Amino acid sequence: MALGRTIRLYLIDGTPGGPITAEIINWTGRVVLVPRAQLHEMAQRDELQRTGVYLLIGPDTAGEGERVYVGEADLIFDRLKQPDHQGREFWTRAIAISSADQNVTKAHARYLEHRLHELTQIAGRAVLDNGNTPKPKALPESDRADMEYFLQQVQLVLPVLGCDVLRPVPVVVGPGIGDGERSPRLVLKEVGAEAGAYEVNSQFIVVKGSTARREGSPSWDSYIGLRDALVKDGKLVVKNDQLYEFSVDVEFSSPSAAAAVVTAANRNGRITWRLEDGRTYAEWKQAQLEAAEKGNA
Numbered sequence: 529m530a531l532g533r534t535i536r537l538y539l540i541d542g543t544p545g546g547p548i549t550a551e552i553i554n555w556t557g558r559v560v561l562v563p564r565a566q567l568h569e570m571a572q573r574d575e576l577q578r579t580g581v582y583l584l585i586g587p588d589t590a591g592e593g594e595r596v597y598v599g600e601a602d603l604i605f606d607r608l609k610q611p612d613h614q615g616r617e618f619w620t621r622a623i624a625i626s627s628a629d630q631n632v633t634k635a636h637a638r639y640l641e642h643r644l645h646e647l648t649q650i651a652g653r654a655v656l657d658n659g660n661t662p663k664p665k666a667l668p669e670s671d672r673a674d675m676e677y678f679l680q681q682v683q684l685v686l687p688v689l690g691c692d693v694l695r696p697v698p699v700v701v702g703p704g705i706g707d708g709e710r711s712p713r714l715v716l717k718e719v720g721a722e723a724g725a726y727e728v729n730s731q732f733i734v735v736k737g738s739t740a741r742r743e744g745s746p747s748w749d750s751y752i753g754l755r756d757a758l759v760k761d762g763k764l765v766v767k768n769d770q771l772y773e774f775s776v777d778v779e780f781s782s783p784s785a786a787a788a789v790v791t792a793a794n795r796n797g798r799i800t801w802r803l804e805d806g807r808t809y810a811e812w813k814q815a816q817l818e819a820a821e822k823g824n825a
Contacts, residue, residue, distance in 0.1 A: 576605035580626030584619035597657040600641035638665035654693040698728040745793035
């Protein structure tokens with residue numbers, strides 16, 4: 529089991545939908561989530577009066593995912609309030625990243641900007657709004673190591689704030705992936721489609737090469753938009769007249785969402801996905817619960 533971490537969140541105005549600061553014990557970084565509607569209230573916050581990087585995040589009006597802009601600034605607040613960012617209509621919240629000890633310099637910020645842009649591209653969860661790819665800033669080896677550690681902490685904090693744009697789809701096969709990190713293989717064979725999947729760290733992943741039915745059932749009304757978005761993004765490609773094929777591993781919010789996309793029909797994924805020994809996903813999960821209860825007896 530991975531070692532636990534402590535992340536401290538502070539609701540600046542005492543409301544769950546307002547600005548939030550996040551910090552990790554013994555890390556000098558400071559992360560602030562700022563709703564766009566409350567940007568004016570943050571003018572005097574110390575965290576935004578420092579050199580650092582920021583993300584502008586909002587819905588992608590051309591699709592079903594998110595759009596993000598990555599930037600750096602000598603004074604983060606001054607950059608956020610500038611007219612060109614006010615003109616970016618998509619963003620609904622900003623995330624500012626700086627350091628409490630103010631040891632993040634302009635050169636560090638430019639390095640972090642480039643790496644955040646790169647990590648967002650690798651994760652593939654959001655559309656990048658940057659017109660140009662930020663140029664990498666050359667740093668001494670020791671500074672690069674410090675900034676890579678800094679980025680690791682940022683990657684840990686952002687999902688806690690509801691921002692997954694840096695989080696890549698988990699690897700389900702390959703070196704370092706053991707039985708303790710992923711489920712046994714799950715399979716679904718229905719309506720001419722055949723798919724394989726794994727649950728990795730609570731995320732349900734349908735693997736590359738799986739197939740999905742193209743023509744939906746007349747009664748199908750769940751996750752149709754998700755299926756269409758996967759087709760648009762090239763994650764589902766035409767295999768033949770009857771089937772799509774997954775061109776990459778795809779993460780789903782639940783087994784049922786995955787089952788609906790694979791079968792093009794309404795499905796309870798807890799009973800349609802099965803282990804190769806014949807047990808359903810639900811039966812496998814129940815066995816895990818019973819084993820855990822016996823272990824605590």
